[in-house]
Amino acid sequence: MELVVFVLAAAMILVGGLGVVLRSHPVHAALSLILTLFGVAVMFVSQQAHFLAAVQVIVYAGAIVVLFLFVIMLLGVDRTEDLKTEPFKVQRPLAVIVGLGVVGLVTAAVVTSRDVVATRGAGIIEPAMTDPDSNIRQLSRSVFGDYVVAFEVTSVLLVVAVVGTVLLTRKVKPTSKESQ
């Protein structure tokens, strides 16, 4: 059963990923991204990480891609792009290099830690199997306990980003003397 779930979810992720890159229409690309995110959520569920799966759907599929679509629709860029023209010349070679690099790194990581990965049941935390709420408990212990400073600093960073965006998008109004 695990294998079936894995194959289906992996197919969702791959089809979605290819769709993001290959679809020439921005809205279709964004929809493919949702497919990928759902596939990852299914993977999380099959690995017993229910909370992560739910958050994946709520935050990424439910909020972030909605905002992507918002921007696409409001800016009116929702028309088909010609994939043959390349706006920035360096972009595609760089993307190829980064993609190959990521594949290489993941392969290297798997090869070096082959003993651990290949062992069945390695790294399973026991309480997660019995107590349904333990997922959330463990997450909250590390986020609000061990790594609370990093967590709070991240939230400050987000607030800075929001305030910065608001400031940048405000039009500088001519003062009343100049306009009169």
Added chain:
Amino acid sequence: MNNTTSILGLDPIAIGDLIWAPLVIILLKVVVIFVLGLVATMLMVWFERKAIAGMGNRIGPNKAGPWGLLQTLADGIKLFFKEDLMPDRADRFVFKLAPYLAFVPAFLVWSVIPLGGDFSHGKGGLVTWFGHVTRVQLADPPVGVLLLLALSSVAVYGIMLAGWSSGSKYPLLGSVRASAQMVSYEAALGLSIATVILLAGTLSTSGIVGHQSSFADWHVVSTGVIPFIIFMLAATAEMNRPPFDLVEAEQELVGGFNTEYSSIRFGLFFLAEFMNTITMSGVIVTLFFGGPQGLFNIPGIPGAIEGSIWLIAKVLVFLYIYVWMRATLPRFRYDQLMDLGWKILIPTSLGWFMLMAVLRLSRDENWNRGLVAIVAAVIILGCVALMSTAVKVSKANREREGAMF
């Protein structure tokens, strides 16, 4: 074994090897919930039309079937046989996909609402059917409440893509408006649920129901009413029901996001809207009013059925309230809607959540109750003053700059 458990939820029937009998019971549950959902939606449409007609001194549907009960069925059949139009500039695939994206989440919410069962004396809502212990609930995943939030955030896509894929201006405006509204109110929705989770200490819906064993434990009482009011308002906005139905402001937008839809695709949107009303009432009852837990024992009826009777009674009250609100309240203006969401509901729900957390902590750590209350009151007053000053300043600034809104 564990993988099966995790995928199918924590229903005891799904633990262990899936042999024929449990599989049949699960399939039976799916079919029953599906049929029940459709029939309930059908009756809801009739009920809403009849009740609104009564409030407006009209008669309402009365031709098809006794008391017009079959009116929805007749409308549905009519919709089926209408011509299915597709606008020339529509995005064909997305246009066909959107109604399902609106309809399926509305249906899936049913799977995590406890529809009955005996929660008294710590039985946890487990019942025995044909020698198998199970719940009167399709699935009981450990993240049940989050699943509700996830589904409501997926439902945004149905409306958003429907408007966009129509390739026409008014539906696009309607859908942008709708999705902005739904995304804004999702935050308030989530924060008011957080207060419930804080008290119940679990995310599973059956656990939340099990936690509300007496009237004083009903979360509407134990969280202090405010989260319930916020949840109710946010849920109404999330479903795009009156008085927050700017999505379908027909005076300005023709018909909103579904203007270009006809035939059964329109029917699916229509169905989703009414089904959402029922499922949201079910969610409100589950989270705040003890779900299938009754106030007293109904004599002569076994516990498991009694739970379903209580649930139906409670859900009916909320359905009536929704119809009542539609008949009596005028539609909000768009800026009023956004002001209510961002400047009142979200700060209030966040503040209330913090307050509940502090009270909980002070109880656990045995702090001085009076001191905690005074400090909390001072902080709340400070925040309210700060917030209202900020709103006033920004309003004055906008007026000085001569903004239109």
